[in-house]
Amino acid sequence: MSSGVPDRRILEHELVPEHRVLSFEEAIALLRKLGVKPWQLPQISLNDPVVRLLNAKPGDIIEIKRRSPTGGVHIAYRLVVAYERRA
Amino acid sequence: MVARVERFEEPFVIEKIVFGLLSPQEIRKLAKVTIIRPDVYEADGSPVVGGLRDPHLGAIEPGERCPVCGNTREECPGHFGKIELARPVLLPHLGDYIYMMLQSTCRRCGRLLLPQDRIEYLRRIYVRLKEKWPRLAEVMANSIAKEASDVTECPHCGERQFKVRYIRPIIFYEKRPEGEVRLTPIDIRDRLERIPDDDVMLLGVDPKRARPEWMVLTVLPVPPLAVRPSITLETGLRAEDDLTHALAEIVRENEKLKNFIQTNAPETMIEDAWLTLQHVIAAYIDNELPNIYQLTHRRRRPLKTLAQRLKGKEGRLRGNLSGKRVNFSARTVISPDPLISINEVGVPVEIAKILTVQMVVTPYNIEEARRYVLNGPFKWPGATFVYKARQGRKIDLRYQKNYKQLAEELEPGDIVERHLINGDIVLFNRQPTLHRMSIMGHIVRVMPGKTFRINLLVCPPYNADFDGDEMNLHVPRLEEARAEARELLLVEKHILTPRYGGPIIGGRQDYISGAYLLTIKTTLLTLEEVSRIIARSEAPVDLMEPAILRPKPLYTGKQIVSLFLPRDLNFRGKAKINAGDLKCENENCMNDSFIVVEKGKLLMGVLDKNAIGAEQPNNLLHVIALEYGESKAREFLDTIFRSFIRVLEVKGLSMAYSDIEIPKEAKDEIDRLTEEARREVEELIDQYRRGTLELIPGRTAEESLELKIIERLQKLRTDAGNVAIKYLNPFNDVFIMARTGARGSDVNITQMAAMLGQQTIRGRRIWRGFRTRTLSHFKPGELSPEARGFIKGNFRDGLRPSELFFHAVAGREGLVDTAVKTSQSGYMQRRLINALQDLVVSYDGTVRDSWGNIIQFKYGEDGVDPMRTYHGKPVEVSRVIDRIRSLRGSRGGWRQEG
Numbered sequence A: 001m002s003s004g005v006p007d008r009r010i011l012e013h014e015l016v017p018e019h020r021v022l023s024f025e026e027a028i029a030l031l032r033k034l035g036v037k038p039w040q041l042p043q044i045s046l047n048d049p050v051v052r053l054l055n056a057k058p059g060d061i062i063e064i065k066r067r068s069p070t071g072g073v074h075i076a077y078r079l080v081v082a083y084e085r086r087a
Numbered sequence B: 001m002v003a004r005v006e007r008f009e010e011p012f013v014i015e016k017i018v019f020g021l022l023s024p025q026e027i028r029k030l031a032k033v034t035i036i037r038p039d040v041y042e043a044d045g046s047p048v049v050g051g052l053r054d055p056h057l058g059a060i061e062p063g064e065r066c067p068v069c070g071n072t073r074e075e076c077p078g079h080f081g082k083i084e085l086a087r088p089v090l091l092p093h094l095g096d097y098i099y100m101m102l103q104s105t106c107r108r109c110g111r112l113l114l115p116q117d118r119i120e121y122l123r124r125i126y127v128r129l130k131e132k133w134p135r136l137a138e139v140m141a142n143s144i145a146k147e148a149s150d151v152t153e154c155p156h157c158g159e160r161q162f163k164v165r166y167i168r169p170i171i172f173y174e175k176r177p178e179g180e181v182r183l184t185p186i187d188i189r190d191r192l193e194r195i196p197d198d199d200v201m202l203l204g205v206d207p208k209r210a211r212p213e214w215m216v217l218t219v220l221p222v223p224p225l226a227v228r229p230s231i232t233l234e235t236g237l238r239a240e241d242d243l244t245h246a247l248a249e250i251v252r253e254n255e256k257l258k259n260f261i262q263t264n265a266p267e268t269m270i271e272d273a274w275l276t277l278q279h280v281i282a283a284y285i286d287n288e289l290p291n292i293y294q295l296t297h298r299r300r301r302p303l304k305t306l307a308q309r310l311k312g313k314e315g316r317l318r319g320n321l322s323g324k325r326v327n328f329s330a331r332t333v334i335s336p337d338p339l340i341s342i343n344e345v346g347v348p349v350e351i352a353k354i355l356t357v358q359m360v361v362t363p364y365n366i367e368e369a370r371r372y373v374l375n376g377p378f379k380w381p382g383a384t385f386v387y388k389a390r391q392g393r394k395i396d397l398r399y400q401k402n403y404k405q406l407a408e409e410l411e412p413g414d415i416v417e418r419h420l421i422n423g424d425i426v427l428f429n430r431q432p433t434l435h436r437m438s439i440m441g442h443i444v445r446v447m448p449g450k451t452f453r454i455n456l457l458v459c460p461p462y463n464a465d466f467d468g469d470e471m472n473l474h475v476p477r478l479e480e481a482r483a484e485a486r487e488l489l490l491v492e493k494h495i496l497t498p499r500y501g502g503p504i505i506g507g508r509q510d511y512i513s514g515a516y517l518l519t520i521k522t523t524l525l526t527l528e529e530v531s532r533i534i535a536r537s538e539a540p541v542d543l544m545e546p547a548i549l550r551p552k553p554l555y556t557g558k559q560i561v562s563l564f565l566p567r568d569l570n571f572r573g574k575a576k577i578n579a580g581d582l583k584c585e586n587e588n589c590m591n592d593s594f595i596v597v598e599k600g601k602l603l604m605g606v607l608d609k610n611a612i613g614a615e616q617p618n619n620l621l622h623v624i625a626l627e628y629g630e631s632k633a634r635e636f637l638d639t640i641f642r643s644f645i646r647v648l649e650v651k652g653l654s655m656a657y658s659d660i661e662i663p664k665e666a667k668d669e670i671d672r673l674t675e676e677a678r679r680e681v682e683e684l685i686d687q688y689r690r691g692t693l694e695l696i697p698g699r700t701a702e703e704s705l706e707l708k709i710i711e712r713l714q715k716l717r718t719d720a721g722n723v724a725i726k727y728l729n730p731f732n733d734v735f736i737m738a739r740t741g742a743r744g745s746d747v748n749i750t751q752m753a754a755m756l757g758q759q760t761i762r763g764r765r766i767w768r769g770f771r772t773r774t775l776s777h778f779k780p781g782e783l784s785p786e787a788r789g790f791i792k793g794n795f796r797d798g799l800r801p802s803e804l805f806f807h808a809v810a811g812r813e814g815l816v817d818t819a820v821k822t823s824q825s826g827y828m829q830r831r832l833i834n835a836l837q838d839l840v841v842s843y844d845g846t847v848r849d850s851w852g853n854i855i856q857f858k859y860g861e862d863g864v865d866p867m868r869t870y871h872g873k874p875v876e877v878s879r880v881i882d883r884i885r886s887l888r889g890s891r892g893g894w895r896q897e898g
């Protein structure tokens, strides 16, 4: 994929929600709470600009805090993957 | 019924399916008999040996033993036969592949027409691509074929190459310098045979599964009889399947050709017979190919051959695999019955006698079951079958005489298959089934007649009307299914829709006019009139004191409505008529267009579409359904709504020619407005011609002119409409319907009484037609309003010929739009449903698919069920206030007890 490093300023853009890599303990707790295997989570590409800026590795879980028009703040999680699941 | 528990084998998982071509060797190995005779039966009725019903094709008669596998017809799987073709024949549906291969390979040595090093280079890439991205490999193969087909000299043997001309589906010509020469299937087969396996692969074909020459048949498989069963008509005559007829034709032509070749007939005769054989085989595979003689019956009906079995709506895929048929269902025309509950459906006796429900006989219902058996299958309410539990016997009552004995012999544990009776629950459906309210549970009410009857209030969820609409009814047969239908599917559970959070069941048309006429201030009713109106609701109510006592006691319509409202209901809202002269912002207003319900009393405001209409979120009906429960809302719909109709029966509501008549002063005023607009438009056109027209940013002069003209003419129609409405009696029936939202709008009234206004196509004035004008009535290049689709006339006085034409032009655009939109949105809907159908909101609030994968961490990102919202809002503050006020006295201070 593209080789350049994404511009850090995208993190400040108002349309880019807050991303955070969960710690190992947090990730385990989350999976236990939801009762799922990591691969049952929605996924995010390793090549996603924000993922690259966060220096996340495949297998990391990213927490995304999104502002929802109906639900206030909505928290979503994404599993970082090198290859996306085929449709 | 006793469920049989079966042990299932561990299922195999299908990893992949590969399609290929059968080789001649495989076809010969498969075949158990060679077919050489076109007939099926001998004169004595025995099957012809070597015919299309040869015993070696498999056993099909009862008791027959298969000479191939030794089984009877239950066990024999059926066996293929073959026809040895006298000369090879192309497979017509593969013509495009044959064409591609002929063009991209050498006509002498058969190699791919690319240099050896290029071939090797491409192969290295292709192999890797095929492994990882099979779909991309396909694309690559296509581009290789394209590249090779442009080469004019073979890089391998130096042979000059000629272009090939292909006439679908089976004719090929080679364009040699001396002229076009037809390539026979023999020539083609020879050339395909010469292509080496390695080159075949680069053309996207797996040579192990499909050698190119296998696209040219030398032997044709004949399918077993199970694929083409013959049927015996009532007359005792045997009719063969269309495929058998087609195969007979092939055998006939093949034998003829064989004969010609053996007897050294003239070459032209052989050629003719060969071509015929090719046509017949092509038609056997697909009888709808272009340039092929269709195979037909004597009566010119085309045969249904192989492709026709699979293709199209009635084909195997769409007709049998995607679409299935069900038992215990009925379909007929629907008609309205305002006197049955919205939860009910009227079912014709005729249908009730065919649809049945199983009832297990117990000591508690045995008398009831006996009554059904006693009535037999032909008298409703009866029974069609009895299953005797102890004997394990099934008795068809149609062939029984002694119902009485059967009834007496009935014992607990038996099962009686009884007719549909009042109170049964059924599923009712109208296509297109676009949302969940398209299938709802209804309680059966058996009645005379031949149509299904439904309450008019359930028309909106089904989108039904009575201009010939038909609906389907399904009987759930198991107790579990019936309980589920009652608890989840019953109509009253669907008064509120999850689509937008509002009532989808509710009044339309006459219900709204009726409610309005009942609740306007001028409606004062005597006790007798009140009784008539309330009686129709069939609800037990206690009448209050009349609003007016002297000179004679009179009730208001609002008093009647209040009888049916929940005791503690508080509600405030604007009526539909709250517009224009009748505007009201709050309760301090004399126009009666602001609804105030205080402690279950309708104090102010008329009921119209905004109070009781279907598909009107946050109206009175919505609040009742949401805050008092669907059962209360159903009661409301089943009672007072009938009275609304009764009001119309008493008062009358109709439409007259005079209702859309406006006085001469109004017409003059409209004429004056029209003249004014015409002058302004002329001025705009003048400015445009002089080049002084003020341009709209981002628009050309023409566009600016058009936009300005449209805007001006639109304003003219609005103004004309306002003039017309000003002169209309506000209590004329047409106007009432438009104002209350019962039917029609201001635009409709304007178009009837004043003028149709500008007609448009794709938002522009009408411009197409003749070269520089729309119609020959106008001067070339004329830009005036009437030359470009402006209609000054109205429906009442009639249109001029050119006006009528323009109206038809714009009307057609509407028709085309709806046709296109429905098909497009239907397709989108199907794809969405396919993608979403298995998603489930689980108990932890997450949305998951059937593998447990998480789709959403909280349903809708807010966890809110839209069905239980105020038009999407989980909490409506004004409602909270109204409800708290109902705990207190209506004007300040807590209610004093005692």
Ligand SMILES: [Mg+2]
Residues within 6 Å of the ligand: B464, B465, B466, B467, B468, B469
């Ligand atoms: Mg209809």
Ligand SMILES: [Zn+2]
Residues within 6 Å of the ligand: B057, B058, B059, B066, B067, B068, B069, B070, B071, B076, B077, B078, B079
């Ligand atoms: Zn057999």
Ligand SMILES: [Zn+2]
Residues within 6 Å of the ligand: B106, B107, B108, B109, B110, B111, B154, B155, B156, B157, B158, B159
């Ligand atoms: Zn060659």
